[in-house]
Every structure is written in C-alpha cells, then in structure tokens.
Amino acid sequence: xxxxxxxxxxxxxxxxxxxxxxxxxxxxxxxxxxxxxxxxxxxxxxxxxxxxxxxxxxxxxxxxxxxxxxxxxxxxxxxxxxxxxxxxxxxxxxxxxxxxxxxxxxxxxxxxxxxxxxxxxxxxxxxxxxxxxxxxxxxxxxxxxxxxxxxxxxxxxxxxxxxxxxxxxxxxxxxxxxxxxxxxxxxxxxxxxxxxxxxxxxxxxxxxxxxxxxxxxxxxxxxxxxxxxxxxxxxxxxxxxxxxxxxxxxxxxxxxxxxxxxxxxxxxxxxxxxxxxxxxxxxxxxxxxxxxxxxxxxxxxxxxxxxxxxxxxxxxxxxxxxxxxxxxxxxxxxxxxxxxxxxxxxxxxxxxxxxxxxxxxxxxxxxxxxxxxxxx
Amino acid sequence: xxxxxxxxxxxxxxxxxxxxxxxxxxxxxxxxxxxxxxxxxxxxxxxxxxxxxxxxxxxxxxxxxxxxxxxxxxxxxxxxxxxxxxxxxxxxxxxxxxxxxxxxxxxxxxxxxxxxxxxxxxxxxxxxxxxxxxxxxxxxxxxxxxxxxxxxxxxxxxxxxxxxxxxxxxxxxxxxxxxxxxxxxxxxxxxxxxxxxxxxxxxxxxxxxxxxxxxxxxxxxxxxxxxxxxxxxxxxxxxxxxxxxxxxxxxxxxxxxxxxxxx
Numbered sequence: 217x218x219x220x221x222x223x224x225x226x227x228x229x230x231x232x233x234x235x236x237x238x239x240x241x242x243x244x245x246x247x248x249x250x251x252x253x254x255x256x257x258x259x260x261x262x263x264x265x266x267x268x269x270x271x272x273x274x275x276x277x278x279x280x281x282x283x284x285x286x287x288x289x290x291x292x293x294x295x296x297x298x299x300x301x302x303x304x305x306x307x308x309x310x311x312x313x314x315x316x317x318x319x320x321x322x323x324x325x326x327x328x329x330x331x332x333x334x335x336x337x338x339x340x341x342x343x344x345x346x347x348x349x350x351x352x353x354x355x356x357x358x359x360x361x362x363x364x365x366x367x368x369x370x371x372x373x374x375x376x377x378x379x380x381x382x383x384x385x386x387x388x389x390x391x392x393x394x395x396x397x398x399x400x401x402x403x404x405x406x407x408x409x410x411x412x413x414x415x416x417x418x419x420x421x422x423x424x425x426x427x428x429x430x431x432x433x434x435x436x437x438x439x440x441x442x443x444x445x446x447x448x449x450x451x452x453x454x455x456x457x458x459x460x461x462x463x464x465x466x467x468x469x470x471x472x473x474x475x476x477x478x479x480x481x482x483x484x485x486x487x488x489x490x491x492x493x494x495x496x497x498x499x500x501x502x503x504x505x506x507x508x509x510x511x512x513x514x515x516x517x518x519x520x521x522x523x524x525x526x527x528x529x530x531x532x533x534x535x536x537x538x539x540x541x542x543x544x545x546x547x548x549x550x551x552x553x554x555x556x557x558x559x560x561x562x563x564x565x566x567x568x569x570x571x572x573x574x575x576x577x578x579x580x581x582x583x584x585x586x587x588x589x590x591x592x
Numbered sequence: 593x594x595x596x597x598x599x600x601x602x603x604x605x606x607x608x609x610x611x612x613x614x615x616x617x618x619x620x621x622x623x624x625x626x627x628x629x630x631x632x633x634x635x636x637x638x639x640x641x642x643x644x645x646x647x648x649x650x651x652x653x654x655x656x657x658x659x660x661x662x663x664x665x666x667x668x669x670x671x672x673x674x675x676x677x678x679x680x681x682x683x684x685x686x687x688x689x690x691x692x693x694x695x696x697x698x699x700x701x702x703x704x705x706x707x708x709x710x711x712x713x714x715x716x717x718x719x720x721x722x723x724x725x726x727x728x729x730x731x732x733x734x735x736x737x738x739x740x741x742x743x744x745x746x747x748x749x750x751x752x753x754x755x756x757x758x759x760x761x762x763x764x765x766x767x768x769x770x771x772x773x774x775x776x777x778x779x780x781x782x783x784x785x786x787x788x789x790x791x792x793x794x795x796x797x798x799x800x801x802x803x804x805x806x807x808x809x810x811x812x813x814x815x816x817x818x819x820x821x822x823x824x825x826x827x828x829x830x831x832x833x834x835x836x837x838x839x840x841x842x843x844x845x846x847x848x849x850x851x852x853x854x855x
Contacts, residue, residue: 401658476695483653483691484708484764485684494707499698 262572269569272562277308278315278339287334297323305361312336343559344566353532355546357560365563367570369530373447373540376533377522378515380451385459385511390504392459393466398492409467416460424524427453431525441537445527448536453525454518458511465510469503470496502585509582513575519544543571604629604772604802605650610664612642612649614657619645621826622664627772627819632794632803634817634834636810638854642826643806647774650804651687652680669771685712688765690775694757696749696764701741704749704760705731709767727767735763735793755786759793773797775805779812791816810850814838822846 280301288298300322309315316335320328328335344365352366396408431452432444439448473496481491497504519542527539528549547564554561605627612620620642627633635643648654650666652673665672673683685708696704705728713719719727728745732738737759741752749760758778765773775794779787794803795816807813813820814834821831822843830837830846841847848854 476691476693477697479653479656480691480695480697480761481707482656483651483684483689484711485681485768486707486711487681490711494711495697495699 265565265568265572268562269565269567272559272566273344275343275559275562277310277341277343278312279308279341280304280315280319280339281341284334284338287338288331291331291334293331308341312339315339343563349566353530355530355541357550357554357563363559365559365566367543367567369532370541370543370546370567371570372532373526373530374516374522374542374544376447376536376540377450377454377526377542378512380447380536381454381458381515382508382512384452384455385462386508388455389459389462389507389511390466392463393470393504393507394492394497396463397467397470398488398496409464412460412463416464418457420457420518420521421524423453423457424521427521427525435537439537443527443537443539445525446537446539447526447533449527450522450525450540450542451536453521454515457518457521458514461514462507462511465507466500466504469500469507472503473499502588506582506586509578509585513578513582516571516578517544517575519548523548543567547571602626602628604669605804606667606670607646608665608667610646610649610666611662612645613661614645615659619826620649623823623826623828625821625828625831627802627804629802630799631818632798632805632816633819633821634813635804635806635821635823636808636813636849637823637829638849639808641823643823644776645826646823647776647804647806648689650772650774651684651689653684653689655680685768686770687772687774688768688770690758690761690765690773690778692777693781694754694761696752696757696760698748698750700746701749701752701760702728702745705764705767708764712768731763731766732760734766734797735759736789736796737763753786755782755789758782758786758790762790762793762797770801772802772804775803777806777808780808787812822849824849 285298285302285305301319304315304318304322307318309318312335316328316332319331319335343363348364348366350366351368352364353369353372354364354366355370356364392408392412396405396412400408427449428445431449435441435444435446435449477495477499478491481495486494522542523545526542526545528541528545529539530541531538533540547567550560551564554564603626605625607623607625610620610623611618623642623646625646635647637643645654649660649662650668650673654660662674665674667673668683668687671678688708697707699707702724706724709719709724709727729738729742732741737756740756741760749757752760758781762773762778778794779790782790791812794805797803798818805813805817817834819831820834820837822829822837822841822845824845830841830843832842837846838850841850
C-alpha cells in the first residue's frame with residue numbers, strides 16, 4: 217500500500233502539464249500554422265494565376281480569319297456570298313459547328329455545303345501563338361479586328377530598365393557594402409547601416425513620384441530630349457531603389473568572411489586594397505552574386521515606380537531616351553479595364569506567369585548560390 | 593665584445609623600453625629583449641602575460657585593433673619599426689607570421705604560396721609561369737609538404753588537414769625571404785602527431801631564419817628552442833638559454849612557473 221502511494225507520488229511530480237506546458241504546446245501549433253500558411257499561400261497564388269493564364273494558352277477559337285477568306289476565294293466562293301459572310305470576320309465561336317451554323321444561317325445550308333471542309337478545318341484560331349507571344353513587339357489586346365499578344369517589347373522594356381538599373385546599382389551597392397563592411401567603424405558604421413535600411417523602406421510609389429516630378433524635367437533639361445520619362449529615368453530610379461537591399465546583402469556576405477583571412481593577408485604585407493580585392497571579395501563572391509541577383513529580381517518585379525517613370529509606351533527602345541513599357545506595369549494598368557474572363561484578361565495572367573517564372577528563376581539561383589556558400 | 597658590435601652581428605630583433613597599452617590597460621611594461629639571429633627563441637608565460645602581444649607588435653599586426661598605443665622602440669635588423677619612414681607592408685615582408693589557428697587563404701594551394709610573392713613583386717616585372725612553379729615547389733619542399741600536395745596544387749588550401757594547412761602557412765612566408773619568423777602557438781590547434789611534424793619542420797628551418805615562438809607548452813619550449821624567455825604580467829622576467837632557464841632558473845617566479853605552481 218505504502219509502496220503504491222510513493223509510486224503515484226513520483227508520477228505526479230513527473231507530470232509537467234502546468235501552464236508553461238500548455239503555452240508551449242499552443243505556441244508550437246500557432247507557429248506551425250504560420251509556417252505552413254506561407255506554403256499554402258504560395259501554392260494558392262500559383263494555382264490561381266496558372267488556372268487563369270493557362271486557360272489563355274490552351275484556349276482555342278473558331279473564326280473566319282483572313283487566311284480562311286483567302287482559301288474560300290481559292291475554292292471559288294461567289295463574291296456576293298463572300299461579302300455576305302464578312303460580317304462574321306473576327307467573331308469567335310467556341311466550336312467549328314457553331315461557326316458552320318452561323319455561315320449556313322447567312323448563305324444557306326446548300327450554298328455552304330462545298331466549303332464545309334475548309335470552314336471546319338481551317339477556321340481554327342488560337343488567340344495565343346507561342347511564336348508571336350515571344351517574338352512580336354506588338355501588344356494590342358484590345359484591337360477590334362485582330363488582337364495581338366506580343367510580349368517582346370514588354371520584355372525588352374523590363375530588361376532594359378533593369379539592366380540600366382543594375383549598371384547603376386552594382387557599383388554603388390558594392391562600394392557602399394565594402395565601405396560599411398571594411399572601412400567604417402563604430403558609430404559611423406551603425407549610422408550608415410541604419411540609413412541604408414531606411415532607404416530600402418521608401419515606398420516604390422514615392423520613388424515613382426521622384427522620377428515623375430524631379431527626374432523627368434531634369435532629363436529634359438540636361439539632355440535636351442522631348443520626353444524625360446524613359447529608360448534612363450526608370451533605370452536611375454530602379455537602381456536607387458535596388459541599391460540599399462543589395463548593399464545590405466552584400467555587406468552581410470563581406471561580414472561572413474572570417475577575420476583570420478584578413479589578418480593572414482595583412483601579416484603577409486598586403487595593403488587594404490589588396491586584402492579586399494584579392495582575399496575578401498573572392499571569398500564573399502557567392503554572397504555578392506546573390507546580392508546582385510536579388511537586385512535583378514527586384515528590378516523585374518518592381519511595378520509602381522516603373523509604371524510612373526518609363527513613360528509606359530510600347531516600344532522597342534533604341535536608346536536610353538526612348539520610352540518603354542514594363543511587363544509588370546502592363547498588368548497593373550490593364551487588368552482593371554479588361555473584362556473578366558476575356559482573352560485580354562487571360563493574356564495578362566499569362567504575362568503574370570511569365571513574370572513569375574523569370575523572377576522565380578532569378579531568386580532560385582540567388583538562393584542556390586547563397587546555399588553553395590554556406591556548404592563550403 | 594662591445595654592445596653595438598653585438599647588435600649588428602648577433603641580434604635580429606631588439607626591443608628597447610617597450611611599453612604597450614590596449615586602451616587603458618598596459619599589456620607590456622618596459623620590455624627589453626634581444627633575439628639572437630638564426631636560432632629559435634621561445635616565449636613562455638601564463639595566459640595574458642603579454643607574450644603574444646610582444647610577438648604581434650614586432651610586425652605591427654596588433655595595430656589593426658586600432659586602440660593600441662606604443663612607447664619605446666622595436667628594432668628589426670637594427671631598424672626601428674616605429675620610425676615614420678617604415679611601412680608596415682615592407683616590415684611584414686621581412687617578418688613573417690604564423691598564427692595559432694592555421695589560416696590559409698580561401699584560394700588554391702598554389703595561389704596561397706604565391707600570394708606574398710605577388711604582392712611584393714612590382715606588377716611591371718612579370719614573373720614567368722615556370723619561375724612561379726619553381727617558387728611553389730621550393731617553398732613546399734622546404735616545409736616537407738611537396739610530396740603530399742604536388743598533384744593537387746590547384747585545389748583549395750582550406751581542404752587540407754590542419755597539420756598540412758599549418759605547414760602551408762609557413763611555406764607561403766618563405767618565397768619573400770623573410771629574416772624573422774614569428775609563430776604564435778603554431779601547434780596548439782594540432783594533434784600530437786601534427787605537433788611533432790611541425791616542430792620538426794621548425795627545427796629544420798633553424799639557421800636560415802630567426803624564429804620566435806610563443807608557446808603555452810613548456811615541454812615544447814624545452815625541446816624545440818635554443819633560448820627561452822619567461823614573461824609575467826607584461827614584464828620580461830628572465831631570458832636565458834633554454835637549458836639554463838629550465839635547469840637553473842635565476843628568478844623565483846620562473847622556477848615556480850616551470851614547476852607548475854601557477855599558470
């Protein structure tokens with residue numbers, strides 16, 4: 217009896233389910249939900265965009281296009297019948313049978329009989345053409361007669377702005393990172409770090425504002441060009457926007473280089489310059505490349521500032537003083553006006569997929585490169 | 593033998609009234625020591641006695657801390673290293689340093705050996721590749737590492753074993769032909785086998801270079817040095833030949849330390 221009592225007493229002291237235990241469990245569950253939610257959201261967004269965008273890629277229409285008219289003419293369809301069915305030009309049908317019925321409704325079943333084959337087999341028309349999607353510089357989704365969904369000009373627009381931004385941001389941010397990481401000490405260093413982080417927190421619409429109302433007249437005056445909203449303007453704005461983030465990451469990469477490398481090089485008689493460029497920068501190169509790639513990713517994804525500063529006109533730029541239009545800005549500006557479910561609406565989602573894939577690849581490679589450095 | 597004549601011929605390093613402060617803490621108090629050329633001198637003493645500080649002020653590497661203040665003089669080859677015309681870069685060419693933890697640069701073995709050589713060769717005088725190969729081979733042969741690494745000169749030096757890394761760290765000093773080698777507990781990160789190998793190597797280099805070793809390990813000081821200096825609380829207590837210092841220490845504190853009564 218006494219023995220049983222003592223056993224149960226021990227059990228009670230081992231039972232640790234007090235308040236702290238419950239809080240611990242609750243926090244575990246909460247944290248788990250928070251962690252999982254990120255994954256759920258990403259998958260959700262991906263599914264949503266893909267569903268809308270892929271619908272456009274796979275969608276097929278039946279319509280009387282110019283080539284169909286040409287074929288009908290070749291098959292000797294009488295003029296008056298041809299004229300009669302031109303009212304159907306550009307009209308889209310979801311099946312070939314519907315199209316045939318519409319033609320038959322105008323010129324009669326018998327008259328349409330000989331051209332049945334052409335009408336069914338040649339009228340197939342996809343709004344999405346792989347080739348023109350990537351190679352046509354014409355983005356005219358609202359055209360009444362023949363909408364064209366060519367993203368080349370948009371991609372070139374985004375790439376040119378981002379490229380110029382990187383030309384500006386890379387030297388600035390790496391220089392700043394080297395100064396903060398290797399030269400500045402104590403107070404000055406802390407102050408600079410805080411300032412750089414503050415700079416990174418400026419909303420992009422504010423940057424767009426700077427581009428629109430300060431840089432625009434400045435460029436017009438300085439370079440004597442008719443318009444100041446162009447690749448140069450957006451590139452400068454985007455470069456200034458991306459530089460703080462790149463600086464922060466590059467500085468982290470430099471800080472991760474063990475001090476004994478610097479000490480070793482200094483003890484061998486290397487100067488500050490030699491230490492930085494022969495030892496520290498090569499040792500931190502993975503982190504520095506990742507910083508640059510994240511900047512590029514930022515450039516591709518940036519919307520508001522680019523919308524405001526590029527001039528937003530579809531154009532294959534031949535100089536930095538040409539206005540362009542970015543992919544992101546196109547989506548932002550047009551999605552509100554496109555009828556839900558229309559080709560235009562869907563095409564914007566396809567553009568979104570393309571953008572998503574590009575930024576995903578850039579961020580993924582930045583991540584892999586950063587991981588590579590940790591393994592070493 | 594007069595004092596000055598002795599300096600010219602006999603001593604590679606000499607400190608005169610050396611005082612050193614880290615901020616407000618005085619780490620070296622009036623240290624006068626003369627290190628003879630071509631032999632191995634060991635510096636012993638308990639932790640914090642200033643032996644590493646003394647070593648690191650000879651090539652002025654402790655100045656990178658920024659809050660160091662020095663009074664007195666350190667002469668390397670009869671030239672005061674604190675003279676305004678002395679550039680640390682040139683000083684460090686004469687005075688090589690080996691650290692406690694092997695610290696090869698994150699470059700290839702070959703680049704590690706050539707690093708010092710390249711930064712001390714003016715970029716105008718181009719050295720041919722075969723000349724560089726010779727430099728690498730002779731440096732690695734001197735530290736008895738050539739046979740192990742000759743087939744992997746293009747590999748990262750950080751992939752070597754600690755013992756090999758430490759040997760490499762000694763080897764990379766040799767191409768610039770230093771006069772003095774400073775070693776800050778060069779074996780403390782190594783296992784007994786590695787320690788033995790590196791000690792052997794240091795003994796091998798005796799005669800060609802003036803070697804100054806800081807060590808915690810009294811047995812090491814005893815078996816691997818010609819002269820030995822004992823420091824305590826920032827002061828130089830005693831500097832004798834190793835045999836004399838260990839067998840008949842002149843100072844009671846030295847005797848207590850080597851007997852293991854503190855430290």
